[in-house]
Amino acid sequence: MRLRLFGPTGVAVFGKVPIPVVTSRSIPAVVQQLGMSKPYLPLWFDRARPLFGAILLFVPLYLLGVAWFAADPQTIDIGYSPTQPVPFSHALHAGELGLDCRYCHTTVEKAAHAAIPSTEICMNCHDRIAPNSPKLALVRESYATGQPIPWVRVHDLPDFVYFDHSAHVNRGVSCVECHDRVDRMERVYQARTLRMGWCLECHRNPEPHLRPQDQITNLAWQAGSPEEQQRIGEELRRKNNIQPSTSCSTCHR
Structure with missing residues (x-):
């Protein structure tokens, strides 16, 4: 048995059975030779394959980039109110x-969590005021x-992150550093982003973020100059x- 090609039709014959040799140019001839009404795939499919x-x-x-951007704390949390x-x-x-x-x-000075105030604390004043x-x-x-x-938490770290308020507040880190x-x-x-990289920046260079203990809750306090802040930070x-x-084990326990 031998294989013989039909010239213009692009159809091969193996014995007496026609076998189409399909290319983009030969599709119309193959369709006509086999009596098909139309090809299975349109002619533009070959040209579009690189696009596909x-x-x-x-x-x-x-989609991976969108998911990463959407899940980034800076995207979803900054400004959350x-x-x-x-x-x-x-x-x-x-x-x-x-x-x-x-x-x-x-x-806040005694425990890892800064407690949400109880209603009794509110009523200490509002029993008489308004x-x-x-x-x-x-x-x-x-x-x-x-x-x-049912207060709604604003600064909500993931469950796999451990943060101790007392460890920071008692060593000169003010509320303003994290809460503005x-x-x-x-x-x-x-x-603030509260991202791991943001936390590590402070851990690696804490001096700009330290202040005297009696100014911890004075959110308006500032050193007189960057040089003075550096000196105070180094002393503290x-x-x-x-x-x-x-x-890693410091925060991921």
């Missing part, structure tokens, strides 16, 4: 009235029923034996 290959290559990369069940103004309480952060966040304000209806209800106010000027915020929002680092760890 590019799509298969770049679309997954594009949820609506709270009670319109509490830090600008009024911590700023205008000058309440110390520790009056409400009572455990006791009938509609804005405080939920506070009064919580006080009467004993059910806590909350005394100017009508509604608290996240102002020696005095408090501050040796920030950069080991």
